[in-house]
Amino acid sequence: MIACPVCQAENDDFATTCKACKAFIQNRIPNLDLFHTLWKIIESPRSTFHQIVLAEHKNFSLFLFSLFGISLSFTAFWYFKLGNRFESLFDLIGWALWTGIGIGLAVAVLLTAIYHLIAKLLGGSTSVRSSFAVLAYSSTPIIASLVFVLPIELLTFGMFLFTSNPHPYTIKPISYVVLIGFDITMAVWSIVLAIVGTMVSHKVNFLKSVFVVLIAIGITGMALLTIASSLHILQ
Ligand SMILES: [Zn+2]
Numbered sequence: 001m002i003a004c005p006v007c008q009a010e011n012d013d014f015a016t017t018c019k020a021c022k023a024f025i026q027n028r029i030p031n032l033d034l035f036h037t038l039w040k041i042i043e044s045p046r047s048t049f050h051q052i053v054l055a056e057h058k059n060f061s062l063f064l065f066s067l068f069g070i071s072l073s074f075t076a077f078w079y080f081k082l083g084n085r086f087e088s089l090f091d092l093i094g095w096a097l098w099t100g101i102g103i104g105l106a107v108a109v110l111l112t113a114i115y116h117l118i119a120k121l122l123g124g125s126t127s128v129r130s131s132f133a134v135l136a137y138s139s140t141p142i143i144a145s146l147v148f149v150l151p152i153e154l155l156t157f158g159m160f161l162f163t164s165n166p167h168p169y170t171i172k173p174i175s176y177v178v179l180i181g182f183d184i185t186m187a188v189w190s191i192v193l194a195i196v197g198t199m200v201s202h203k204v205n206f207l208k209s210v211f212v213v214l215i216a217i218g219i220t221g222m223a224l225l226t227i228a229s230s231l232h233i234l235q
Contacts, residue, residue: 002026013203014053029055032133034063041140045193049134049200053126058133062108068139069104070097071146075183080234083162089154092162103224110223111135115216122212124202134197141186141193149186153179191217 001010002025009020016028032055040048052058073096077083086092116124116131126134153161156175157168169176191213198209228234 013050016054026054031055031057032059034060037137038140038143041137041193045196046200049137049197052133052137052197053130053201055133058129058136061133061136062105064136064139064143065108066101066104067143067146068136069102069107070100071139071142071150072103072107073097073100074146074150076228076234077162081162081164082234083159086159086162089159092159093154106224107220108132108136111216111220114219115212118215119198119202119204119212122204122208124198124204124208124212126201126203130201134201135194138194138197139190141189145183145186149179149182 002013002015003010004018004021004023004025006023007018007021009018011018011025016026017023018025029051032052037048037052037060040051077092077096083092086095112128112132112135115135116128119126119131156172156179160166160168160171194213195206195209198204198212199206202209202212204212225234
């Protein structure tokens with residue numbers, strides 16, 4: 001809650017004018033600046049999620065989900081060792097990029113819907129658009145990993161990153177452990193950001209936020225795997 005500086009009335013965290021005396025409480029935010037917001041979410045996540053909810057236009061949310069999808073696509077190619085299906089690394093990268101955008105859009109819809117529903121059931125109180133933007137901006141560490149670490153992984157292992165024989169670990173064990181460890185750290189960081197974002201935007205406590213985020217990710221992941229296996233993509 002925010003106390004009005006004029007009449008001391010308690011107002012909603014995201015109110016811009018006082019409900020009692022109409023005094024000005026905090027700045028309206030028309031737009032989000034991409035790089036500023038990505039940086040700030042790392043530096044001070046709580047206040048940045050606050051700004052995201054306040055922003056009238058949740059700019060770049062769909063763009064961030066597309067990049068998140070590309071990261072998921074590369075991860076699936078790596079995890080399920082799908083490299084043998086492609087003629088060259090160049091070919092694989094092309095497929096990961098365009099299927100990734102599709103996966104990103106599917107995840108944007110599915111994850112947001114499931115997340116928002118569970119959050120609302122537990123007393124959450126933000127709009128679907130804010131849920132969507134909170135999840136999109138929470139993927140910042142994963143996107144950083146896609147932009148900065150994946151190129152190093154591709155240069156280090158090439159096609160061997162996506163095949164099982166030989167396993168990339170046997171080629172350069174230390175590089176493999178360090179790079180994959182970094183990716184996992186970034187994924188965990190994104191989950192932590194989503195939990196913080198849930199606490200700020202939906203105004204639910206820590207345990208409920210953990211529950212909402214983990215269950216939403218779990219259900220979305222299972223749904224994607226079910227769709228992929230029914231289309232015989234992973235065999
Ligand atoms: Zn007031």
